[in-house]
Amino acid sequence: MSGVEGTKRASAACENRDPLSVVIVGAGLGGLCCAIACARSDLSVIVLEKSAQLTELGAGISLPPNAIRVLDHFGLMPAIRAAGAVTAERYRVFDYHTGDVLATRPGMDKDGRKWMEEAFGYCHHFIHRVDYQRILVAEARRLRVDIRLGAEVREVKCYETGPFVQLSNGEKVCGDVIVGADGIMSRVRTDILGCVRQPQPTGDLAYRATIPRAQVEALLGSFPRLNGILHANEQWTWWGPNSHIMFYPIKDCQIFNMVLLCPDDLPENVRRADADIDQMRGLFKDWDPLLQSLVAQVSSVLKWKLQHMEELKFWTKGCVALIGDACHPSLPYQGQGSAMAAEDGLCLGTLLGLLYSKRQRSQAGGASSSDGTKDGAYEFPLFHPTVPEVLGLYESLRKQRTTINIRGALDNRSLYHMVDPSTIAERNEWLKGLNWEPPENEHEISANLKPKGKCWKWGHMRYQTDLLGWDTHAEAVREFERHFEKV
Numbered sequence: 001m002s003g004v005e006g007t008k009r010a011s012a013a014c015e016n017r018d019p020l021s022v023v024i025v026g027a028g029l030g031g032l033c034c035a036i037a038c039a040r041s042d043l044s045v046i047v048l049e050k051s052a053q054l055t056e057l058g059a060g061i062s063l064p065p066n067a068i069r070v071l072d073h074f075g076l077m078p079a080i081r082a083a084g085a086v087t088a089e090r091y092r093v094f095d096y097h098t099g100d101v102l103a104t105r106p107g108m109d110k111d112g113r114k115w116m117e118e119a120f121g122y123c124h125h126f127i128h129r130v131d132y133q134r135i136l137v138a139e140a141r142r143l144r145v146d147i148r149l150g151a152e153v154r155e156v157k158c159y160e161t162g163p164f165v166q167l168s169n170g171e172k173v174c175g176d177v178i179v180g181a182d183g184i185m186s187r188v189r190t191d192i193l194g195c196v197r198q199p200q201p202t203g204d205l206a207y208r209a210t211i212p213r214a215q216v217e218a219l220l221g222s223f224p225r226l227n228g229i230l231h232a233n234e235q236w237t238w239w240g241p242n243s244h245i246m247f248y249p250i251k252d253c254q255i256f257n258m259v260l261l262c263p264d265d266l267p268e269n270v271r272r273a274d275a276d277i278d279q280m281r282g283l284f285k286d287w288d289p290l291l292q293s294l295v296a297q298v299s300s301v302l303k304w305k306l307q308h309m310e311e312l313k314f315w316t317k318g319c320v321a322l323i324g325d326a327c328h329p330s331l332p333y334q335g336q337g338s339a340m341a342a343e344d345g346l347c348l349g350t351l352l353g354l355l356y357s358k359r360q361r362s363q364a365g366g367a368s369s370s371d372g373t374k375d376g377a378y379e380f381p382l383f384h385p386t387v388p389e390v391l392g393l394y395e396s397l398r399k400q401r402t403t404i405n406i407r408g409a410l411d412n413r414s415l416y417h418m419v420d421p422s423t424i425a426e427r428n429e430w431l432k433g434l435n436w437e438p439p440e441n442e443h444e445i446s447a448n449l450k451p452k453g454k455c456w457k458w459g460h461m462r463y464q465t466d467l468l469g470w471d472t473h474a475e476a477v478r479e480f481e482r483h484f485e486k487v
């Protein structure tokens, strides 16, 4: 069969599907959240994943309150807790050299209160990536999502009769909607938008490693400070020149996750590589002795080039949409990449679900009687938007928020990686005076912006509330109604 004939046949097969069918390219954390959101709205969902096995790389991931809100909406919090996710009790920032505490930000508990829950609706959790992905896969399968492994998408086509993807084995899969959840090197992005933008190196890389609890406990005699992380679920961060380090517990505090962020020395085209442990230790040899002792426990480590991308003009074309790292990869300095991907997935799934139910109501209304009347009154079929209109709404709801995240991560880099001693002194003074109460008035909103009007967002309660307290589902429902229900 020629390519053209094959295309025609696939396109013809795309028409008149019920329920609305969604093909998601990529079973990463964003694609799986999108699959769950779509399936919960009774849509038919296929996920195509190029890997033969699902194995998230890198051990830990932090799930901020806005991600937890998505997971709670899916009813997955019991599974998340059962997988040993750790609830953050507080965050400590240390001086990279002396180990002095520069700031303590409350997490679960302030004066006996669940501070984060009060401020943002939910607490912050740390989980093993493999557990997180396993939970999402199990839920997607329970909802009858068809997850096809070893299914690499080679091409995406967007015709007026409907979009479809072609796999590397030649098979065509079509749907009413194609979702590109295929990560930072997205094939779908290139196919539908062309090479408008490519991810750019940020100049930083991440070493990622884990340390078993027993090895951390063995250091307790020399460093009593470790009690805070062994027994109080703290997240620790060291901020130093051009680098910072994150350290937090996962798996019921039986494993500690370490991410070391520093200048990129990987060759231009290498995105990930095994790392030389001695070289890594050498980079932090002037740092806090406790940190050096922890780094000495690391037995194997990988390093990742960190890339990001300027805002794309479009995320959608016709019936194809992008989500997650495919359209807004970011430095991970707000711990928000997978959270934003989960929000994208929930937003898109909710909007498509509303479209489908409106379409069903419309069809039911239109078919109420053979002459279009019911009880003597003429019934107009309900208006319902098209898929591209709904995807356009999705794009307009998500773009600004994710761009704010990308910029916020860059602002955090300037805050964490300071080199100039006088600016560091100014920052450290500012940290001491931070007020962590939810702002109640304009004066309090701007209070943490000081000094000199600098917007150091890490301590900006209004910024943090907008970022962490976001309710994606409520926003999607509200905006769908505002745009389409009253037409």
Ligand SMILES: Cc1cc2nc3c(=O)[nH]c(=O)nc-3n(C[C@H](O)[C@H](O)[C@H](O)COP(=O)(O)OP(=O)(O)OC[C@H]3O[C@@H](n4cnc5c(N)ncnc54)[C@H](O)[C@@H]3O)c2cc1C
Pocket: 025, 026, 027, 028, 029, 030, 031, 048, 049, 050, 051, 060, 061, 062, 063, 064, 151, 152, 153, 154, 181, 182, 183, 184, 186, 187, 206, 208, 259, 304, 306, 323, 324, 325, 326, 332, 335, 336, 337, 338, 339, 340, 341
């Ligand atoms: C060092 C580091 C630390 C981070 N820490 C955090 C954190 O603490 N909290 C947080 O929220 N985020 C964090 N992130 C970001 C987060 O990991 C990503 O933003 C998130 O995983 C993106 O999810 P995604 O589903 O969009 O893409 P991905 O996870 O990249 O998934 C894409 C999937 O698509 C598949 N795929 C690709 N191409 C094809 C194809 N052609 N056909 C079929 N399948 C395909 C891939 O195999 C993959 O499974 C961190 C990132 C880094 C690098």
